[in-house]
């Protein structure tokens with residue numbers, strides 16, 4: 001069966017909008033990412049990109065190297081545990097960890113945290129102490145001199161993330177002595193979606209230099225150094241994951257210089273990734289509900305809008321869709337605005353998107369590279385449409401079909417009679 005036929009069959013069976021996740025492609029991404037790195041590296045999968053349990057489980061297990069879980073909420077913790085992750089090996093991150101979630105995470109066995117500030121570290125320590133535990137903490141650093149030139153810059157400017165590097169020397173005595181915590185290392189995350197390998201290498205080199213300097217300033221040995229990520233994958237557009245053929249040698253050289261014992265595990269090393277691991281395993285199938293012209297522009301209205309995909313990224317994102325093969329070679333195409341079903345002009349998936357000229361109601365479109373930042377990064381509840389179906393396949397066979405449900409639950413209030 002051809003790919004378009006297969007997609008049409010799935011859309012017929014399970015309805016649209018529908019996310020299709022192919023675990024064989026996910027395996028390829030995991031294998032590639034480990035392949036770009038020195039063998040000693042561990043990879044944390046950031047569940048933020050897609051917390052679907054089947055994907056999390058596939059990244060953890062199976063053939064090849066296993067990804068650890070990086071989480072930022074108790075919801076993601078539940079997904080990681082359901083996927084079989086050992087809580088003691090999960091990394092818990094985020095700038096606003098509440099006492100309640102810390103209590104729950106420590107109660108469930110999480111022992112490794114990224115601390116974003118002295119206050120955050122103290123909260124982690126208090127929660128650990130209350131349960132007679134010691135929390136291993138990575139200090140997340142906002143390096144004053146981060147030099148990311150591509151992607152989304154995360155450090156070097158004022159943010160809620162990390163401890164300003166220039167304050168570390170003064171803070172060190174207090175950071176070292178928070179009851180219930182043990183400083184285990186450093187966490188730096190300076191960019192996302194780096195499509196330029198040289199820029200990524202430069203950033204990692206810089207990060208390794210910074211970490212070596214900070215180790216001296218803090219006066220504690222690094223056991224684990226998480227140098228962040230930035231591995232790129234296209235988002236809702238055609239294209240392939242970025243290749244990093246020179247990364248491994250560059251990292252080895254930088255580490256040999258700054259951390260001569262790294263091959264013996266001092267420090268242990270890690271990177272983290274979301275989109276690279278899951279982005280290209282996903283395809284979003286949607287149906288055309290209507291085609292109309294308005295003031296000379298053609299609008300193709302789909303049953304999937306920013307409630308299904310891309311709610312996070314706002315307006316005007318261009319999402320080229322793959323086209324149905326026309327009879328007898330290349331079908332004629334035309335450029336249209338792709339709109340979703342919501343009652344807001346913000347529900348536009350793309351302008352000037354090339355689609356088959358005869359695309360009409362009932363036809364399907366497939367949007368590639370939608371495995372990361374899909375349903376859970378969308379405005380799922382806005383205007384009250386059902387969440388998309390999510391279908392997972394392995395070796396061409398459907399292994400699960402699911403849908404996120406939202407329900408409002410009431411609790412009794414004073415004065416209420418039953």
Ligand SMILES: *Cc1c(COP(=O)(O)O)cnc(C)c1O
Nearest residue numbers: 046049189192193272273274275
């Ligand atoms: C979002 C995030 C990631 C994942 O980013 P990708 O661009 O999807 O790889 C990793 N680490 C941290 C700290 C993050 O906030």
